[in-house]
Amino acid sequence: MFNSLKDIVRKSSIHVCLVNCGGCNGCDIEVVALLSPKYDLEQYGIYFHNNPREADVILVTGPVTDQWVDNLRRIYAKAPEPKIVVTLGACPQTGGVFGQEGGRVNAPVSDFIPVDAAVPGCPPRPDEILAAVLAVVPGAIAAKGRAQDKGED
Amino acid sequence: MILPIGPIHPYLKEPLRLKLQTEGEKVVKAEIDYGYVHRGIEKIMEGKNWQKGIYLSERICGICSYEHTQTFAEVIELISGVTAPMRAQYLRVITNELDRIQSHLLANSTFFKSMDHETLFMNTLALREYAMEALELLTGNRVNLGWNVVGGVRMDAEKKHFDAILRKLDKIEEGFYRHKALFEEAPVVGLRCKGVGIMTHEEAVKGHAVGPIGRASGIKHDCRQDHPTYRDEFEFKPIWRKEGDNYARTMNRLNEVPQSIYLIRQAIANIPDGPVRVPVEVGSGFGEWRNEAPRGEVTYMMETNGNLIKHISIRTPSIMNIDTCARYMLNGVATVSDALTTYASCDPCIACTERVSITDAATGRREIKDFYEVI
Numbered sequence: 001m002f003n004s005l006k007d008i009v010r011k012s013s014i015h016v017c018l019v020n021c022g023g024c025n026g027c028d029i030e031v032v033a034l035l036s037p038k039y040d041l042e043q044y045g046i047y048f049h050n051n052p053r054e055a056d057v058i059l060v061t062g063p064v065t066d067q068w069v070d071n072l073r074r075i076y077a078k079a080p081e082p083k084i085v086v087t088l089g090a091c092p093q094t095g096g097v098f099g100q101e102g103g104r105v106n107a108p109v110s111d112f113i114p115v116d117a118a119v120p121g122c123p124p125r126p127d128e129i130l131a132a133v134l135a136v137v138p139g140a141i142a143a144k145g146r147a148q149d150k151g152e153d
Numbered sequence: 154m155i156l157p158i159g160p161i162h163p164y165l166k167e168p169l170r171l172k173l174q175t176e177g178e179k180v181v182k183a184e185i186d187y188g189y190v191h192r193g194i195e196k197i198m199e200g201k202n203w204q205k206g207i208y209l210s211e212r213i214c215g216i217c218s219y220e221h222t223q224t225f226a227e228v229i230e231l232i233s234g235v236t237a238p239m240r241a242q243y244l245r246v247i248t249n250e251l252d253r254i255q256s257h258l259l260a261n262s263t264f265f266k267s268m269d270h271e272t273l274f275m276n277t278l279a280l281r282e283y284a285m286e287a288l289e290l291l292t293g294n295r296v297n298l299g300w301n302v303v304g305g306v307r308m309d310a311e312k313k314h315f316d317a318i319l320r321k322l323d324k325i326e327e328g329f330y331r332h333k334a335l336f337e338e339a340p341v342v343g344l345r346c347k348g349v350g351i352m353t354h355e356e357a358v359k360g361h362a363v364g365p366i367g368r369a370s371g372i373k374h375d376c377r378q379d380h381p382t383y384r385d386e387f388e389f390k391p392i393w394r395k396e397g398d399n400y401a402r403t404m405n406r407l408n409e410v411p412q413s414i415y416l417i418r419q420a421i422a423n424i425p426d427g428p429v430r431v432p433v434e435v436g437s438g439f440g441e442w443r444n445e446a447p448r449g450e451v452t453y454m455m456e457t458n459g460n461l462i463k464h465i466s467i468r469t470p471s472i473m474n475i476d477t478c479a480r481y482m483l484n485g486v487a488t489v490s491d492a493l494t495t496y497a498s499c500d501p502c503i504a505c506t507e508r509v510s511i512t513d514a515a516t517g518r519r520e521i522k523d524f525y526e527v528i
Contacts, residue, residue: 017161018166019161019168020166020167020168020189020190021168021189022168022189022190022191022192023190023215023504024212024213024214024215024218024297024504025166025167025214025215025216025502025503025504026212026215026218026296026297027215028166028167028215029166029215029216029259029296030295030296031166032166032259032263032278033278033281033282033285035275035278036275036278036279036281036282037275037278037279038279038282050161050162051161052161062190063192065189065190065191065192066191067188067189067191068168068189071160071189075161096212097197097208097209097212098192098193098194098197098209098212100197101197102193102196102197102199103192103193103194103196103197104191104192104193105192105193122212122297123215123295123296123297125295
């Protein structure tokens with residue numbers, strides 16, 4: 001009961017945590033640009049929180065450097081269910097420009113945590129990030145929440 | 154007690170761990186844990202040609218991505234004995250200063266956010282979008298511009314582009330002085346940052362502080378003074394202050410925005426006609442080039458063998474600035490929240506910083522060293 005109520009609320013109030021696991025910062029500043037009045041993230045019911053313990057959505061950027069291998073799993077475990085992972089940029093999918101010989105990266109992110117959606121681009125434009133999060137997150141959270149409800153009943 | 158902050162924290166967009174040794178709320182010692190963003194860029198670049206190297210250099214850091222490609226192109230031009238055409242140099246100045254405006258406004262908005270001054274945070278970010286639009290208009294991209302090539306820039310701009318950029322600059326200037334007054338004259342803001350996180354001139358010299366952080370502590374040096382284009386073609390004088398506290402660092406960055414606007418206006422008024430790119434036969438040899446990135450001096454040392462990069466070493470400004478922050482600014486800060494604003498005021502850019510990793514051959518253990526340990 002409580003979970004289904006929470007799902008209704010969560011669909012329109014999305015808490016986001018940004019995890020930079022070793023990227024160049026480009027995707028991160030595009031997420032910061034989303035906070036600006038031009039894009040106005042909060043108008044769409046998205047709150048940029050940056051605390052994994054309260055997050056519904058984990059935005060992952062970067063190609064997973066060595067130090068992040070364990071930490072990424074730990075941060076994922078800290079987020080409460082139901083949770084969605086959206087990766088931003090080319091790095092989390094393939095390693096991007098760093099996924100070459102000599103690079104100390106462990107991409108893709110899907111090797112470590114389950115990924116629900118990916119936004120390609122280097123970096124993706126702010127409106128693309130916003131469109132992707134809004135398109136995928138409410139439905140996915142509701143579906144995961146229903147699955148969780150059935151498990152508990 | 155030791156209070157760890159990060160690597161994921163509301164005020165830190167980039168992963169880094171601050172370890173604050175505190176007595177009550179007072180910070181007595183600060184330590185910084187690097188190593189979350191080490192990717193091995195210099196190693197990937199070795200043995201590749203410049204076409205493959207320049208886009209890696211762009212992705213060292215997303216915020217000051219432009220200056221890295223310019224320095225990369227200029228060091229290869231130095232080795233090959235070529236100079237970019239004058240029109241390309243002017244276009245580089247325009248892009249560089251637009252990039253500086255957006256970087257300074259972003260850094261300051263992060264500082265205002267860490268102070269919990271939401272109005273200034275939003276207004277500064279709104280102003281920054283004009284600079285981003287101008288950059289997109291000129292180069293086609295917002296963050297990783299892909300604008301420089303060895304021997305010039307990728308494409309030419311027309312008068313209508315320059316006119317549109319000038320209109321954007323007018324808009325930035327219009328809002329800028331209003332918001333600057335909001336920061337400069339409001340008593341609450343002043344109390345929150347004046348006298349917090351002081352770094353004296355001696356400490357700044359000892360810690361090799363560069364860029365606006367060094368200039369806020371009285372180091373009267375800006376690499377643009379020594380750059381041939383700025384030195385010969387432009388009217389330019391570095392801005393500096395004496396106080397060395399959070400207020401001075403933020404004001405120094407704010408004051409550099411009108412200076413950059415003035416430089417762009419000079420460039421657009423005097424831009425010569427001609428080609429924007431010359432063909433370059435890359436020579437063999439060693440070259441070193443310094444440029445002023447938004448955060449300070451960035452140095453590229455490169456050895457080439459024919460068309461291939463034999464060895465490259467990059468020094469970015471943040472490595473010095475973050476270390477001076479931990480060593481001098483954070484010591485004796487009165488509260489933990491002031492420690493966070495002090496950290497934000499030194500404009501940290503972690504993605505730049507981490508390229509030194511040392512492997513112990515006997516045990517295979519790898520560690521990331523900071524600037525002082527390596528020297």
